[in-house]
Amino acid sequence: MKFTLSWLKQHLETTATLDQIVEALTRIGLEVEGVENPGEKLAAFKIAKVLSAERHPQADKLQILSVDAGNGPLQVVCGAPNARAGLVGVFGAPGAYVPGLDVTLKLASIRGVESNGMMCSTRELELGEDHDGIIELPADAPIGTAYPDYAGLTDPVIDVAITPNRQDCMGVRGIARDLAAAGLGTLTPLTFDAFTSEGAGPDVRTDDTTGCPAFFAQTVTGVTNGDSPEWMRRSLLAIGQKPISALVDITNYLMIDLGRPLHVYDRAKLSGGLVARKANDGEQVVALNGKTYTLDATMTVIADDAAVHDIGGIMGGEHSGVSADTTDVLIECAYFDPDHIARTGQKLTLTSDARSRFERGVDPAFLEDGLAIATALVLHICGGTASDVTRSGEPPLEPRVIHYDPRLSADLGGLHVAPERQARTLLSLGFTIGAITSADAFSDALFSTIEGKWPVTIPTWRRDVDGPADLVEEVVRIEGIDTIPSMPLPRMPGVAKPTATPEQKLERRARRAAAARGLDEAVTWSFLSDAEAAPFGGGAWTLANPISEDLKVMRPSLLPGLLAATGRNLKRGQQSVRLFEIGRRYLADAERATLGVVLAGDRRPRGWRDGKAASFDAYDAKAEALALLAASGAPVDNLQVMGEAGDAWHPGQSGTLRLGPKTVLASFGMLHPSVLKAFDLDGAVAAVEVYLDAIPPKRATGFARPAYTPPALQAVRRDFAFLVPAALATDTLVRAVKGADKVAIVSARVFDVFTGAGVGGGHKSVAVEIVLQPTAKSFTDEEIKAIADKVVAAAAKQGATLRV
């Protein structure tokens, strides 16, 4: 919401400086977003008189002027057709910056003739579009005066952010009222020229009293719709509104001035009376923005016998808008229901200044005066004769009363404010308290009659206020919310407890473990393209209004986002990418905590020790998966490696880590080349996805560890080499070996896998080391041999034969 300082002062009688006003606005909740002084950049331009004008000897279209800008004649070369002796215009001397041309003037020679500056057009000074000639000022304009001072361009423009609750401050007068309450001056009485009306009011009525509870209107006949007066044009221009015609400017001006949207119809274009009614399904209207809107039966419109002329309270129709030829107008001042306006606006996705005011709730008590002020302005500016007012329906004017306990300012707002002070603040904002109906009516005697909770009546323009807490806000914001004293939050009783849940602790451990293992944490978008989601099962959730097709479905996996980031890194020349992310994947049934890892490029760079660079393989992925699961508290010793990681993975170089056959804790391995191709990645890429939410929570067992009982006797190691079918999973063999004697064998570990010379086709040699732990006494040779026999027998069941 923009307005000029002088506009504000039409409603606020004040001696406050601009700085004081700006500071106060922000302090009371009307945040100033900017203050601009449009004249500042034109300060160097002066009013000057053309003393003489002669033709340039070298150019037909140029003249050599002698110009007086207050310091005697200066020679200026000028190309404007209207430049002539006696003209008073605007002159820029060398050094002046011309905003419309984006140049700083300097002494120049134009076709051999020296020029000491420039006479300017409105476009060159960014004051208008006119570039047919230089600015012509009245002959009595004071020569040598700075042009912005003369033209009144020194009026600062204040831009205030109005929060959605404060419809009343979407008009300059509302802002003035708030400032007056804050002690910055006095609100001036609202006045307008009295006028007489003749003849019956127009034929208008409301048939839709829920959507349009009240419809007031008045006609003015015999108007001239020319330009609006200079003061109005200047006010509108200053705040960035383009003046259009007197009638349109009047409605725009009153909307900004008083926050009152109005609509003016060209009577000649209406057939019959106007009715506020529900639209018919499918009914269409071309609005003032030139677009056609299709309406439905929930929407309120203003229509005549033939057509819809207004999307009620949102935007007028093009057909019946006023033009230069308009002579008779109908001025509408209606009250539209805020919820109806909001719904209609949302459905049509149509925003307008009128909608934003009606949907926040305009003052329902300001129809009569609003219409009178508009009519008076039309009569004053455009002439004509006013009719009587037609009033159809009733605006909602039931008084709303809050019972307010002034102690609440301390109990909720944390600020002690004397009751009398609170009362004065509320009164100056337009609230009434019992019998005290205005700030001027306040007296100690009257105040002392109010006992207990105060019956506070809400002003009609404050639809946002509906409870005692709102009154606390009014008191506290005018008092200065910044003056509330800090009050320590009492400590919670008892010993401090951990405040993170087990899931949160698990995530933190996994994150720090991943970073400790050399992985860089990325945060990638939760949404991705359909194509990126497809290999990972597709997105279960689709955005109806995505920003782009690339950010459209909620990710079913963390890997696509990491793959895209990997691609960007490799393209930037990164040799090695180790990325991880902890976040959610969005499945149809739930959002699931997940850790994703992508390993690409060099696992180890080429170097003087190991020669060529090494790339990542599936076992690197497995190592990460197990390490991260271990850090997350998963029982890694009990996990089984199984297949079926999914279509996104290399079918022969991937797997899942499961706790029992059904609970998948992680997928790992190399990604499928077709997936990599889709992400434009060359070379092999290893990846891991750890399903953090599937990790069983640790059972609370207290802090004490089991007793420490190291074995008294030395462990014994024995090696076995088995010949097994190539397709046998090594893990199967190792488990069989370990299970051969569950008491004596404490571990079994593969230390060599070999195919080739000496190993028959279709077979591989697997070497396993077992560790035997004696308990009471050392093993005898016979005992060790017996265990070895059991190991060989167990291996044989898996098709393994001992190599000899």
Added chain:
Amino acid sequence: MTQDLNQMREHMLTAIAAASGLDALDACRVEALGKQGTITALLKTLGKMTPEERLVQGPQIQGLREAVANGIAERKATLERAALDARLASETLDMTLPADAMPAGTIHPVSQVMDELAEIFADLGFAVATGPEIETDWHNFTALNIPETHPARAMHDTFYLQQGIDAKAAGTADEKTTFSLLRTHTSPVQIRTMLSQKPPIRIIAPGRTYRSDSDATHTPMFHQVEGLVIDKGITLGHLKWTLETFVKAFFERDDIVLRLRPSYFPFTEPSVEIDVGYTLVKGKRVVGGAEPDGWLEILGSGMVHRKVIEACGLDPDEWQGFAFGCGIDRLAMLKYGMDDLRPFFDGDIRWLKHYGFSSLDVPTLSGGVGA
């Protein structure tokens, strides 16, 4: 005889000193002390001597033996040391060659700041709460006193889900249970917390949030932290103290000034916008300074609206409290000096290495939450 022995000693010690290697030294030893050795032979003569002769000759011969044995041992040690020195010299490596480096990973600033927040607020008794990012209309809006026609809804730039729209079209939508949008703020976690636990409540809720907005300072996904206190007798004064304490702890400075401004959020009343004072240091805005050069908006807050408390089934005459919301990405930028939000979500390793944190930088109150 004595003269002979002296000559022999001279001769032998010279030979020992001249031995150039362990083999030559051993030859000296055999020659002198071996079974057939000169000194061994001399020792054998002792038995045939008279006691008087023995008394004279004995110590001399023993002395010779000792001197030669010591000479050999000394020479052996010298030769062995020289051999070791020679071997080590031959093993010299170029110690300027690079050693293998363990890759160092990093923690993302957003995660780091979330951990910092959890630590600071744990000290004030706030637990960490979470909620879904795919939310219902009711939790994200209605329960927060933002009815369908509220202008604030339009200002939220909400991402809607096709599934919710389909459910509405099919007439199966339920405002409370149909997941229909991406949460536009972390405030629905307030609702879920009040519905699921009894007051007194003190929580913070960090997490991802979404708005259909994308420019230099906005990304369609960003992070917020919500705070909620519900108790008896809580006022704006407690809110102010809590936020002052938080901001001072977060930036680890005592000279931080907050400015409270009246504002508007449908779910709080009164509502307060919080600015933090900054000072200009070499042209950059740095949070803190007793006399600020200007203000940065960092937080929205206020006293929880009665309607919100009611919507969660609590009695607003019994329970009241405050709530606040704050951008985590922005907090990170203000503390750690990033200028641009967009690289947060790009995964550029160079950026992550530059702005990321070591796994060992675990925020603690004793060690300082910042790193």
